[in-house]
Amino acid sequence: MNTKITPDHLRRAAVVYVRQSTMTQVTGNLESQRRQYDLAGAATTTGFASVTIIDDDLGRSGSGSVERPGFERLSALSAARPAIDRGQLLQLAHDLPTAWNATATDTRTKQRLIHILVQEIVCNLDDATNEAVLLVHWTGGRHTEVRVARVKTGRYPSEMAPSAVEALRKLGGHWPDRDLAVSLNRMHCKTGDGESWTTVRVRDMRERLGIPEYDATKMDVPMISLMKAAEKLGICVGSAKSLAQKGILPATQILPGSPWMVPVEALSSEAVRIGVQGVVDRRPKFYEDYQYDKVVRLSGL
Known part of the structure; x- marks a missing residue:
């Protein structure tokens, strides 16, 4: 049995909501339907006090164009609160x-x-x-x-915001147009008519300025973003940024607010390996359970 299912959970009622959104699925995808019904047996085997099957919405779309009595029953059961002794x-x-x-x-x-x-x-x-x-x-x-x-960390100071032309001249060619649009908006840069930046607007401006398009094959040293580096290293972005700020992970920013650039070859260096191992060693022994338990979940969420 799943260790996250406690005796308190088993004293509650389990609800299995069976649903397929079209009659074609109901008549043609019988395996999926069988697996959904089998969940009721799994709940009984686990030891839940009672198990309710709601299958009123078989063949009903969830687009909102038709009524879903089953979903209304499910919502009512979810909203029900136990009696409280005053x-x-x-x-x-x-x-x-x-x-x-x-x-x-x-x-x-x-x-x-x-x-x-x-x-x-x-x-x-x-x-x-x-x-x-x-x-x-x-x-x-x-x-x-x-x-x-409200947390102010990460907000770009308005007095430091460069002009869009200056930012594009420095960042152009280093990142795809989509990433450039994100960076320009993060740095509070606006278009000439006060609009936010999009991939199309960045491309048009870049071409007018004569800035070449990003081409990863033409980079002298292959680079990836800090987010991609974190994924490859198996750590979160915050830990990767901390390693970069400590000088353990080689990473640079052309402008404050622009994406971090990490050399791909640096990910396999001994210093980075030791730094990542230090991050992993600081994790709790039962990391997955800790990730679940450390968050206080509010009513109705």
């Missing part, structure tokens, strides 16, 4: 800080507390203060407003 809820309110901050309280326990105590959270943005305004609707009817400063 006395226990009030007691929990007094003990919540202690329970939340206890060293034995793991992320899954905090998720369960959120599902019990929070009915919904509405998020709005206050551009004047650059804050996210969260309105927490607690079970019982009370509301709390929380303001959280």
Whole structure:
């Protein structure tokens, strides 16, 4: 049994939503249909308290042009909340800080507390203060407003924004037009009529300036982006950027805000191999479970 399925999960009802969007699939793709129905048997074998099959939408499109009674049933079951004892809820309110901050309280326990105590959270943005305004609707009817400063990291300073012509003259030929358009928009460069950059607009401007098109075969040293380098090294982009900033991974930027350029041959160097191994060694022992457990999932998500 999957270790992520806990006894608490098994006490709940399992729902198998069987659906094929056209009658052609219903009559012709019987293997897919059989596998969907087999999930009910798998849920029973796993030990769920009850298993419900919803197959009302077989042959109904999900485009919105037809009603889907099965999906409505599924939504109603998903939205159903367990009955909450008021006395226990009030007691929990007094003990919540202690329970939340206890060293034995793991992320899954905090998720369960959120599902019990929070009915919904509405998020709005206050551009004047650059804050996210969260309105927490607690079970019982009370509301709390929380303001959280929005992260400013990565925003390109407007005073540093080069002109589009200057940026294209420096970046042109190093990256495809699509990547150039992304970089120009990131650097807050605008077209002559104040529009954002697209691949077509970059190509037209590049051709007017006489800048050659990007051709990877003509590069003296084969280069890839930092994202591609991270994929090849098996680490995240943030870790790859950290290695670049420390000088372990050779990478350069022609302009701030433009893509990082990483020599392909550098990926196999001993220094990079040691740096990547250091990133991997810092991961938790059970990395996949950690990736799941470290995120607090809010009600309804």
